[in-house]
Amino acid sequence: MANSGEAVKAAPWRDPRARPYVEIERVTKAFGDFKAVDDVSLNIYKGEIFCLLGASGCGKTTLLRMLGGFETPTSGRILIDGEDMTGVPPYERPVNMMFQSYALFPHMNVEQNVAFGLKQDRVPRAEIAERVATMLELVKLGGFAKRKPHQLSGGQRQRVALARSLVKRPKVLLLDEPLGALDKKLREHTQFELMALQDKLGVTFLVVTHDQEEAMTLASRIGVMDHGEIVQAGTPSEIYEFPQSKFVADFVGSVNIFEGKLLEDEPEYVRIGSEELGGTIHVSHGISAAPEATVWAAIRPEKIFMSTAPPVSSGQGNDNLVRGAVQDIAYLGDLSIYLVKLPTGKVVRVTQPNTSRHAEAITWEQQVYLSWDASSPVVVTR
Amino acid sequence: MNYRRSYFIFTCLVFGFAFLYVPILSMVFYSFNASKLVTVWDSANSPTLRWYASLLHNDEILDAAWISLKVAVINASGSVILGTLAGFGLARFTQFRGRFTLNAMTTAPLVMPEVITGLSLLLLFVALEQWIGWPAGRGLTTMTIAHMTFSMAYVTVVVQSRMATFDTTLEEAAMDLGALPIKVFFVITLPIIFPAILSGWLLAFTLSWDDLVISSFTSGPGSSTLPMVVFSKVRLGVSPEINVLATLTITVVTIMIVGAGLWMSRAAKLETAAD
Amino acid sequence: MKSLRALSRIGISGRGLVVSLPYLWLLLFFVVPFVIVLKISFSDIDLAIPPYKPLIEWVGKNSLAIRVNFNNYAFLFTDPLYIHAFLNSIKVAFISTLLCLLIGYPIAYGIARSTATTRNVLLLMVMLPFWTSLLLRVYAWIGLLKANGVINNILMNWLHVIHEPLTMLYTPFAMYVGIVYSYLPFMILPLYANLEKMDWQLLEAAEDLGCRPWQAFYKITLPLSRNGIQAGSMLVFIPAVGEFVIPALLGGPNALMIGRVLWDEFFSNRAWPVASAVAILLLILLVPFMMWYQNVQARESAGAR
Numbered sequence: 001m002a003n004s005g006e007a008v009k010a011a012p013w014r015d016p017r018a019r020p021y022v023e024i025e026r027v028t029k030a031f032g033d034f035k036a037v038d039d040v041s042l043n044i045y046k047g048e049i050f051c052l053l054g055a056s057g058c059g060k061t062t063l064l065r066m067l068g069g070f071e072t073p074t075s076g077r078i079l080i081d082g083e084d085m086t087g088v089p090p091y092e093r094p095v096n097m098m099f100q101s102y103a104l105f106p107h108m109n110v111e112q113n114v115a116f117g118l119k120q121d122r123v124p125r126a127e128i129a130e131r132v133a134t135m136l137e138l139v140k141l142g143g144f145a146k147r148k149p150h151q152l153s154g155g156q157r158q159r160v161a162l163a164r165s166l167v168k169r170p171k172v173l174l175l176d177e178p179l180g181a182l183d184k185k186l187r188e189h190t191q192f193e194l195m196a197l198q199d200k201l202g203v204t205f206l207v208v209t210h211d212q213e214e215a216m217t218l219a220s221r222i223g224v225m226d227h228g229e230i231v232q233a234g235t236p237s238e239i240y241e242f243p244q245s246k247f248v249a250d251f252v253g254s255v256n257i258f259e260g261k262l263l264e265d266e267p268e269y270v271r272i273g274s275e276e277l278g279g280t281i282h283v284s285h286g287i288s289a290a291p292e293a294t295v296w297a298a299i300r301p302e303k304i305f306m307s308t309a310p311p312v313s314s315g316q317g318n319d320n321l322v323r324g325a326v327q328d329i330a331y332l333g334d335l336s337i338y339l340v341k342l343p344t345g346k347v348v349r350v351t352q353p354n355t356s357r358h359a360e361a362i363t364w365e366q367q368v369y370l371s372w373d374a375s376s377p378v379v380v381t382r
Numbered sequence: 383m384n385y386r387r388s389y390f391i392f393t394c395l396v397f398g399f400a401f402l403y404v405p406i407l408s409m410v411f412y413s414f415n416a417s418k419l420v421t422v423w424d425s426a427n428s429p430t431l432r433w434y435a436s437l438l439h440n441d442e443i444l445d446a447a448w449i450s451l452k453v454a455v456i457n458a459s460g461s462v463i464l465g466t467l468a469g470f471g472l473a474r475f476t477q478f479r480g481r482f483t484l485n486a487m488t489t490a491p492l493v494m495p496e497v498i499t500g501l502s503l504l505l506l507f508v509a510l511e512q513w514i515g516w517p518a519g520r521g522l523t524t525m526t527i528a529h530m531t532f533s534m535a536y537v538t539v540v541v542q543s544r545m546a547t548f549d550t551t552l553e554e555a556a557m558d559l560g561a562l563p564i565k566v567f568f569v570i571t572l573p574i575i576f577p578a579i580l581s582g583w584l585l586a587f588t589l590s591w592d593d594l595v596i597s598s599f600t601s602g603p604g605s606s607t608l609p610m611v612v613f614s615k616v617r618l619g620v621s622p623e624i625n626v627l628a629t630l631t632i633t634v635v636t637i638m639i640v641g642a643g644l645w646m647s648r649a650a651k652l653e654t655a656a657d
Numbered sequence: 658m659k660s661l662r663a664l665s666r667i668g669i670s671g672r673g674l675v676v677s678l679p680y681l682w683l684l685l686f687f688v689v690p691f692v693i694v695l696k697i698s699f700s701d702i703d704l705a706i707p708p709y710k711p712l713i714e715w716v717g718k719n720s721l722a723i724r725v726n727f728n729n730y731a732f733l734f735t736d737p738l739y740i741h742a743f744l745n746s747i748k749v750a751f752i753s754t755l756l757c758l759l760i761g762y763p764i765a766y767g768i769a770r771s772t773a774t775t776r777n778v779l780l781l782m783v784m785l786p787f788w789t790s791l792l793l794r795v796y797a798w799i800g801l802l803k804a805n806g807v808i809n810n811i812l813m814n815w816l817h818v819i820h821e822p823l824t825m826l827y828t829p830f831a832m833y834v835g836i837v838y839s840y841l842p843f844m845i846l847p848l849y850a851n852l853e854k855m856d857w858q859l860l861e862a863a864e865d866l867g868c869r870p871w872q873a874f875y876k877i878t879l880p881l882s883r884n885g886i887q888a889g890s891m892l893v894f895i896p897a898v899g900e901f902v903i904p905a906l907l908g909g910p911n912a913l914m915i916g917r918v919l920w921d922e923f924f925s926n927r928a929w930p931v932a933s934a935v936a937i938l939l940l941i942l943l944v945p946f947m948m949w950y951q952n953v954q955a956r957e958s959a960g961a962r
Contacts, residue, residue, distance in 0.1 A: 068554075092560075096558055097554075099551045105570060106574065107573045165558075390763075391767040395767040398761075402838075404801075421810065423810075478672055483684075484683070486951065492892070493896055495895070497936070497939075505690060505694055534683075594792055599923075628793040639784055
């Protein structure tokens, strides 16, 4: 899926020699005693689509606004393409923002809106006309130049806002919840359009969103934020398959988390005994944790196998196997979600694709066996 | 909506508006009465336009109207500038030195009895004249200054409340695209709040045009405004020419109000559609 | 842009420039005059132009005489006319405010609950009297209330209900009618502004829970419209206390209002110091109400945010 761009395919964040395009150095923003953004450091590379993902109030919008110049950091620096942007007002930054409400000037038509930024830069009139026309074609609003914002639909207004901020060829484009106002079908369509546009123009995008599906689709990398801090940054698959904390595991997608204690701690595997689970978990990779520490094993619902008959032995004895009774079923068409209650009382969430149209369905109250592969659990220590 | 209550409310509305409009309509009605006694209908000679003609030749009233017009226009234009600055500043800048004072100074004139404002301004002008020789005597200048002082408070309220519902992301977007704050104000903010500023101008104009008390205190010989002339006539009782004046005033106000109402609904459509 | 930053370094900010013009204007033409009124209220009347003696005078070469005359205030506190005028003004303003509230609230409520198009029309209809000269509207009542005026004509000659004309003009009754009539829009508009923001589903929820309509009104609508009631009341009460025109045209000699007293002292008696003292006392009386009004306004706008 997705994360196009030659520069980004090379995963520059793993290359210690690559120079970051946007450097956020230990930035804090405090309002009185309250720290909206707390000592955040982040590097963003040219051509990336970087998503800041978090719930409302986590500080992501404040961070975005600091990049745009609408808030000043209480401490820390922000560098864009090597230049220190501290104290630089928004009208002097090589950065443009696409606002959540689009903020189209109601008294100007589409053409005038898009041309506004170029006029401020005193670009010659002929060039303005040309660039505006090209950009409108690019966002597929070619014939709409003379219309006023109130004559456009929500999706069209969004494209005008996009055109307006991109026509200045900014170094970084900041997007504040770009798809929030659109309905589901339009949202999906626009996600792909955005990515195609970004790929074509090569602009670095920084997107702020609370919608994890949006983040997972759009982003080359995601930064998960909570209470003003970035708790984990990585590619979508890294975030999903290798969360580093319970918070991240739970925030992106759904997950089952079992608390337990380390029974065996070897370099190639660990075994965790969990009272919640009423059983043991065998994980096929080592972890670093203090002895006797409490750990949590996170297992995604799609990675749990559910069967009415006991599964063929996997050579792990009674590890990674429990019995339970189906408490609730939600049929979603392409897959079904099962809530299975274990004897310990814990409810486990299992999803299964409905691969066959006439399969013998598992029903309520049915006794089932739950098992998973030893590579499936992710162990987190916080 | 509850039907039982709506009859009561409906009746109140009908009587309420009747109360508001019967006096106005009666003035209009009797402006066509030939009798000098105004309220005694002279059916033999009425309806007539006799008093309309007579008004147009009444130099005293016409001169006073001209003076009122001059003062009102200058007052409205000046008040709009002062009031927009104050309203914008109070709405947008949440903290600055003297904010409390400015806020108090722009709300006090709204409720202050006019006799106090009028008296105080006259005494100021007298003191200034003694001290630095300006203003020399009372006349149009002193009246205009006095009017501007209380009118700008009204304009401030109008602009301030408009700015409260103003979408600040529009200003941020303009700055983000490279415009300096002062340019943003003239190119983005001002055009969008223009209807509010216009209504502020009209409000200031009307306040000045209708003002009696403050004008009486701050005017001088030869600078009688229309309300002052009307007042001196009306103290003695009814006068048919005043009915004519009232009718003309009401007609103009009605046209303007309806026109303004249409304009504002069109402008509101623009703003809400922009998000 | 660099020059703007240079300016802010020497203390001149854009913000300062924006607000300083109105600030200075109001300081000079609104606040300073009150100081002067205070000063003159302490001076002696003089047969000169201007008709008061200066407060501070050079006496001889090296001494300054400051003459603070409390007579004016003493006069006001002891002469029953003035005390009566103050009290009467407060009484009249209070009753008028109450009447405006009783008449204006249903009107504002009715407008707030109408459909959008009706509402706009009704609002325009409230605005029209507001924008028409107060003087002319008060004048209308002269025509209605006089002995051979419209009301008496209808009652006597059309309906034959009475045989002698009612004396309505130049009585306190006429003054009340005039004040309520003139200030009604000032009560309706803030009430409407407040009621318009109400969530009407609250009433539906109350009725769903067993509340009768009048109870719902009393327990929910009324308390929520408190700000509007207070704002409207202040907009009527405070100026009504110092009202001059209506008592002068409709009130007759027995309607003694403090605004008229001030006017007469100033224009008829040329007693500027006394008029100033009246103004100062009136101001002191009204300042608490003005501060209350400002408070209400601040509360309303904070709630709206």
